Amino acid sequence: MFSFKVLKSEGKARLGELTTPHGKIKTPAFMPVGTQGTVKAMLHKDLLDIGTQIILGNTYHLYLRPGIEVIREAGGLHSFIGWHKPILTDSGGFQVFSLSRGRGDGKSKVVVKEEGVEFRDHLAGDLHFFTPEKVIEIQEAFGSDIIMPLDECVEYPTTYTYAKIALERTLRWLQRSIRAKKREDQALFGIVQGASFEELRRESAMRTVEMDLFGYAIGGLSVGEPKEVMYSMTQIVCDLLPWEKPRYLMGVGMPEDIIEAIARGVDMFDCVAPTRMARTGTLFTSYGKINIRNEKYKRDFSPPDPECDCYTCKNFTKAYLRHLFNVEEISAYILNTIHNLRFYHRLMENIQRAIEEGKFGEFRSSWYNVYDFQG
Amino acid sequence: MFSFKVLKSEGKARLGELTTPHGKIKTPAFMPVGTQGTVKAMLHKDLLDIGTQIILGNTYHLYLRPGIEVIREAGGLHSFIGWHKPILTDSGGFQVFSLSRGRGDGKSKVVVKEEGVEFRDHLAGDLHFFTPEKVIEIQEAFGSDIIMPLDECVEYPTTYTYAKIALERTLRWLQRSIRAKKREDQALFGIVQGASFEELRRESAMRTVEMDLFGYAIGGLSVGEPKEVMYSMTQIVCDLLPWEKPRYLMGVGMPEDIIEAIARGVDMFDCVAPTRMARTGTLFTSYGKINIRNEKYKRDFSPPDPECDCYTCKNFTKAYLRHLFNVEEISAYILNTIHNLRFYHRLMENIQRAIEEGKFGEFRSSWYNVYDFQG
Numbered sequence: 001m002f003s004f005k006v007l008k009s010e011g012k013a014r015l016g017e018l019t020t021p022h023g024k025i026k027t028p029a030f031m032p033v034g035t036q037g038t039v040k041a042m043l044h045k046d047l048l049d050i051g052t053q054i055i056l057g058n059t060y061h062l063y064l065r066p067g068i069e070v071i072r073e074a075g076g077l078h079s080f081i082g083w084h085k086p087i088l089t090d091s092g093g094f095q096v097f098s099l100s101r102g103r104g105d106g107k108s109k110v111v112v113k114e115e116g117v118e119f120r121d122h123l124a125g126d127l128h129f130f131t132p133e134k135v136i137e138i139q140e141a142f143g144s145d146i147i148m149p150l151d152e153c154v155e156y157p158t159t160y161t162y163a164k165i166a167l168e169r170t171l172r173w174l175q176r177s178i179r180a181k182k183r184e185d186q187a188l189f190g191i192v193q194g195a196s197f198e199e200l201r202r203e204s205a206m207r208t209v210e211m212d213l214f215g216y217a218i219g220g221l222s223v224g225e226p227k228e229v230m231y232s233m234t235q236i237v238c239d240l241l242p243w244e245k246p247r248y249l250m251g252v253g254m255p256e257d258i259i260e261a262i263a264r265g266v267d268m269f270d271c272v273a274p275t276r277m278a279r280t281g282t283l284f285t286s287y288g289k290i291n292i293r294n295e296k297y298k299r300d301f302s303p304p305d306p307e308c309d310c311y312t313c314k315n316f317t318k319a320y321l322r323h324l325f326n327v328e329e330i331s332a333y334i335l336n337t338i339h340n341l342r343f344y345h346r347l348m349e350n351i352q353r354a355i356e357e358g359k360f361g362e363f364r365s366s367w368y369n370v371y372d373f374q375g
Numbered sequence: 376m377f378s379f380k381v382l383k384s385e386g387k388a389r390l391g392e393l394t395t396p397h398g399k400i401k402t403p404a405f406m407p408v409g410t411q412g413t414v415k416a417m418l419h420k421d422l423l424d425i426g427t428q429i430i431l432g433n434t435y436h437l438y439l440r441p442g443i444e445v446i447r448e449a450g451g452l453h454s455f456i457g458w459h460k461p462i463l464t465d466s467g468g469f470q471v472f473s474l475s476r477g478r479g480d481g482k483s484k485v486v487v488k489e490e491g492v493e494f495r496d497h498l499a500g501d502l503h504f505f506t507p508e509k510v511i512e513i514q515e516a517f518g519s520d521i522i523m524p525l526d527e528c529v530e531y532p533t534t535y536t537y538a539k540i541a542l543e544r545t546l547r548w549l550q551r552s553i554r555a556k557k558r559e560d561q562a563l564f565g566i567v568q569g570a571s572f573e574e575l576r577r578e579s580a581m582r583t584v585e586m587d588l589f590g591y592a593i594g595g596l597s598v599g600e601p602k603e604v605m606y607s608m609t610q611i612v613c614d615l616l617p618w619e620k621p622r623y624l625m626g627v628g629m630p631e632d633i634i635e636a637i638a639r640g641v642d643m644f645d646c647v648a649p650t651r652m653a654r655t656g657t658l659f660t661s662y663g664k665i666n667i668r669n670e671k672y673k674r675d676f677s678p679p680d681p682e683c684d685c686y687t688c689k690n691f692t693k694a695y696l697r698h699l700f701n702v703e704e705i706s707a708y709i710l711n712t713i714h715n716l717r718f719y720h721r722l723m724e725n726i727q728r729a730i731e732e733g734k735f736g737e738f739r740s741s742w743y744n745v746y747d748f749q750g
Contacts, residue, residue: 037698041705045686066673066698073674074694082690298441299448311420315457319449323412323441330416333705 002187002214004246008356012238012265015355018246020086020145021185022078025053027246027267028351030258030344031088033275036061037081040275041333042341044083050310050342051349054086054145056270059138060095064121068141076143088270089144091135091191093117094219094251097153112152114169132173133180140183148217149177151191156224163195167204174211187214189248192237195220196229205240215246218266222252231260238265255284255347256373259364262351274344278336281325284343288372290318292336297322310342311335377562377589379621383731387613387640390730393621395461395520396560397453400428402621402642403726405633405719406463408650411436412456415650416708417716419458425685425717426724429461429520431645434513435470439496443516451518463645464519466510466566468492469594469626472528487527489544507548508555515558523592524552526566531599538570542579549586562589564623567612570595571604580615590621593641597627606635613640630659630722631748634739637726649719653711656700659718663747665693667711672697685717686710 001021008015016027032039032047034055039047047055057077062068066080074080077087097110099122109120116131132150139147150173152166170193181188190208194200208216218237221230234249241247248268249261258269274284281292285305290297292304297318304321305313312321312335324332354363376396383390391402407414407422409430414422422430432452437443441455449455452462472485474497484495491506507525514522525548527541545568556563565583569575583591593612596605609624616622623643624636633644649659656667660680665672667679672693679696680688687696687710699707729738 036702036704037695038704038706041709043686043706043709044690061702065702066694070674070694070698074676074692080692080695080698082692082695299445301449311418315419317449317455317457319441319445320412320455320457323445323455327411327436327440329411329413330705330708331413331418334416334418334709 001185004215004244006244010355010358010360011263013262013351013355013360014265014267015352016246016267018267020054020187022084022086022145023053025086026352028258028262028348029053029268030348031056031268031270032341032344033058033270033272034081034083036065037077039337039341041279041330041337042275044081046311046334046338047341048085050338051345052085052341054088055083057087057089057142057144058092058095059089059135059142059148060092060099062089062142063092063138064123068138072141076141078143086145087142088146089139089142089148090250091148091150092130092138093135093148093151094153096130097155112169114172116150117152132176136177136180136188140181140186143183143186145186146215147181147186147188149174149188149191151193151219153220153223154193154195156196158195160197160200163193163197163200166195167193167200171204171207171211174208178211178213189213189215189217189246191217191219191250192241193220194233196225196233198233198236201233201236202240205237209240209242213245215248215268216241217248217250219250221249222257222271227257230257231264234261234266235264241265254373255344255371256368258344258347259351259367263360263364274340275337278340279333281332281336282340283321283336284340287370288375292318292321292325294322304339305343308339308342308346310339312339312342376560379590379619381619385730385733385735386638388637388726388730388735389640389642390727391621391642393642395429395562397459397461397520398428400461401727403633403637403723404428404643405723406431406643406645407716407719408433408645408647409456409458409462411440412452414712414716416654416705416712417650419456421686421709421713422716423460425713426720427460427716429463430458432456432462432464432517432519433467433470434464434510434517434523435467435474437464437517438467438513439498443513447516451516453518461520462517463521464514464517464523465625466523466525467505467513468510468523468526469528471505472530487544489547491525492527507551511552511555511563515556515561518558518561520561521590522556522561522563524549524563524566526568526594528595528598529568529570531571533570535570535572535575538568538572538575541570542568542575546579546582549583553586553588564588564590564592564621566592566594566625568595569608571600571608573608573611576608576611577615580612584615584617588620590623591616592623592625594625596624597632597646602632602635605632606639609636609641610639616640629748630719630746631743633719633722634726634742638735638739649715650712653715654708656707656711657715658696658711659715661745663750667693667696667700667707669697679714680718683714683717683721685714687714687717
């Protein structure tokens with residue numbers, strides 16, 4: 001039901017194909033984030049139009065609303081949300097640590113125990129307890145194609161000592177997750193932690209690989225560390241992961257981060273950047289990011305990105321998008337999101353083609369010549 | 376460039392075809408409201424999918440933002456917003472009177488003079504002056520297919536004396552509008568006023584018809600008067616309008632109002648109800664309105680309306696739509712709006728077919744048997 005093949009490679013960059021019960025995914029792949037059972041400001045049909053192959057759902061949010069019973073009764077998450085292509089769900093761990101910590105009353109509401117993690121949700125503040133077994137059970141009710149084990153996410157910066165404790169606990173929780181898993185139509189990934197410590201990243205990678213999972217995720221990056229650290233940790237981990245298994249860099253990132261991670265051997269990505277930034281007026285273009293609110297676009301009757309083939313760029317001008325955004329029309333968020341996600345998917349398609357043709361190195365350097373990634 | 380033909384009729388109900396420079400419109404027609412150059416929560420492509428033939432733009436809003444210069448430079452409203460089918464723009468009069476009155480500081484900011492109307496906008500509170508000539512000039516910059524003359528909208532209830540004054544002024548302003556109009560690729564409608572006074576409605580209708588316009592609108596209804604009053608005023612006016620010209624009932628209405636107005640001879644409608652109510656969770660169905668927030672839909676895995684052919688009903692359940700609405704996802708507003716507008720368009724298509732087949736009377740009575748319009 002599940003398989004992964006590296007079809008072609010150039011250096012460490014790989015062109016692959018991931019097979020799931022809900023279809024095949026060509027990698028490198030970008031997964032739009034559909035936190036609450038919908039990618040924000042997008043309809044599923046528009047996702048299909050722009051080439052989305054798989055979406056990500058957030059276990060934490062879906063567990064709170066609408067709750068597992070509704071999703072179970074609907075026949076699983078695919079059926080509940082009406083999305084019939086692959087779905088990956090995270091473990092909820094990241095949200096437990098980030099959203100609950102951020103409750104703003106100064107006191108952490110997260111208590112990590114060996115058994116699991118106790119937290120208060122960011123809505124009503126109710127008390128919940130996630131264990132590795134519970135998180136697997138929730139995702140089995142969802143029926144997502146790819147599922148993630150509960151892990152302990154540490155803040156950046158952290159100490160070596162605490163990163164080591166979290167790493168050990170994450171490994172023990174992974175062992176329990178593997179034992180708890182019952183459904184055979186779902187693939188479990190292991191998550192490599194270790195913060196920004198090379199030694200811990202190596203240890204986490206090797207010991208996670210020993211547990212022989214379908215795929216491996218790199219967690220705990222893009223949490224505030226410098227980009228060089230993110231890139232070097234990614235490289236250290238990828239070099240220790242088995243060649244024939246898919247690699248997923250969680251929560252990353254900007255286009256340049258994705259290109260750099262692919263150069264280091266990563267196959268899968270998710271990030272809220274294209275959708276969230278669309279809703280604040282930032283559009284990705286072939287030449288770098290622009291903000292559509294800018295006064296200079298008031299009478300600019302050209303498309304956001306002349307090289308883009310999306311509905312937004314083919315039909316609308318910067319002047320119109322600026323107007324829609326300024327008057328707070330919902331269609332501004334929709335059109336911006338369509339464009340940004342298509343930008344990400346087109347980037348992945350161009351990279352896939354480049355690897356196929358043995359021109360990824362060329363693509364990477366010419367991309368930096370054209371795209372202003374510091375703007 | 377413009378023509379209108381009554382293709383078939385049954386009693387006073389008419390099946391017609393309105394030809395404009397941007398295409399033909401089959402009537403009776405419902406025009407979704409695109410206040411600020413977009414129908415709220417809709418993409419143009421989704422409007423085309425559900426059968427939208429013409430949209431309405433609000434002169435008041437577009438004049439304020441982005442302003443006529445930007446629209447003129449873009450080559451007109453069609454080009455600015457990327458909508459290439461017919462557009463009707465109103466005169467801005469209704470918004471001047473309703474939005475400026477509603478500034479909340481207790482003092483009316485609207486001063487009606489013979490020359491025109493002075494008002495402060497609802498945004499920055501800047502002072503503006505609309506004259507009949509100015510309103511024609513703005514709409515000529517827009518290049519909308521059908522344009523409306525400045526009229527004086529009175530509140531409900533009002534006195535006979537004031538209604539008469541407003542009626543006379545509206546007629547003088549119409550005369551000035553006709554003289555000011557230069558473009559031949561736009562059709563000007565006359566607006567019949569007269570509040571809830573039969574005698575004034577008759578006088579307004581007859582004297583407006585004398586000015587020989589391309590079409591006639593009925594204004595000043597659906598402003599709080601009882602439905603029977605709306606229906607009887609509509610009937611009185613329609614009976615005095617020339618058979619071979621299109622009739623447009625402004626700002627109306629609920630499905631039952633539209634059916635009753637068609638039975639009295641109206642051809643065109645616009646109303647914010649389907650779009651606005653979509654954004655508060657109210658969906659129109661073959662059996663009446665429902666509110667998707669209702670707890671009873673939590674585990675209801677059936678579509679909002681099993682008889683509907685829209686994207687929402689064909690792909691999603693009430694349980695999913697309820698969830699999306701509860702968690703305030705933008706896609707809730709999009710999916711609800713697609714459904715409500717398709718409901719309105721499907722109603723018009725069914726009525727067109729009924730008139731074509733000489734079964735409108737039958738349609739009307741069977742509709743009331745099934746649809747709970749008081750719910």
